Amino acid sequence: MPTQTTPPQTRAERFGTWLTSWATRLPxxxxxxxxxxxxxxxxxxxxxxxxxxxxxxxKTQTSLPLPVDVAIGYLAAFGLNYVLNRTVNFKSHAPVGGQVLRFTVITLLDLGFTTLATTWLADVGVPFAVARVGAACCVGLFTYVGARFWVFRKENRKD
Structure with a gap:
């Protein structure tokens, strides 16, 4: 009977393991x-x-409206976040198509909330950087739960 072997980790997966290995030694x-x-x-x-x-x-080099600035930065960062979480953190080898669609749903929900919250806070006088940090804190947990249990769910990941 053939034995199943685990393929060797990629460089990104090894980096992810190294990056988070200390978490297993928490109290x-x-x-x-x-x-x-x-x-x-x-x-x-x-x-x-x-x-x-x-x-x-x-914000400093263009005359684009703030919601456009927020959306451009957010979408670029979320694209990078997807690639890094897929390869480094969740170590997923599932087909990309379904994951990208699910991650897009999360990104659009986050983008909508982040854009509205950042713009509203800036309109009431909160500096845009502080407004953006506040919005990010609000969506961080939602994004993790969505990524962990929906986008990169266990059956789509290498253990």
């Missing part, structure tokens, strides 16, 4: 914090910084 009271959540938070912070950089450049 028992914090074991609910999974390596996947840690990876999602780290990658989300990185892509959020990319989003903010794009937003700052567009």
């Amino acid at each position: 028992k009271s914090l074991r609910f914090i999974t390596p996947e959540f840690v990876g999602f938070a780290i990658l989300g912070t990185f892509t959020f910084l990319i989003d903010m950089a794009i937003l700052a450049v567009l």
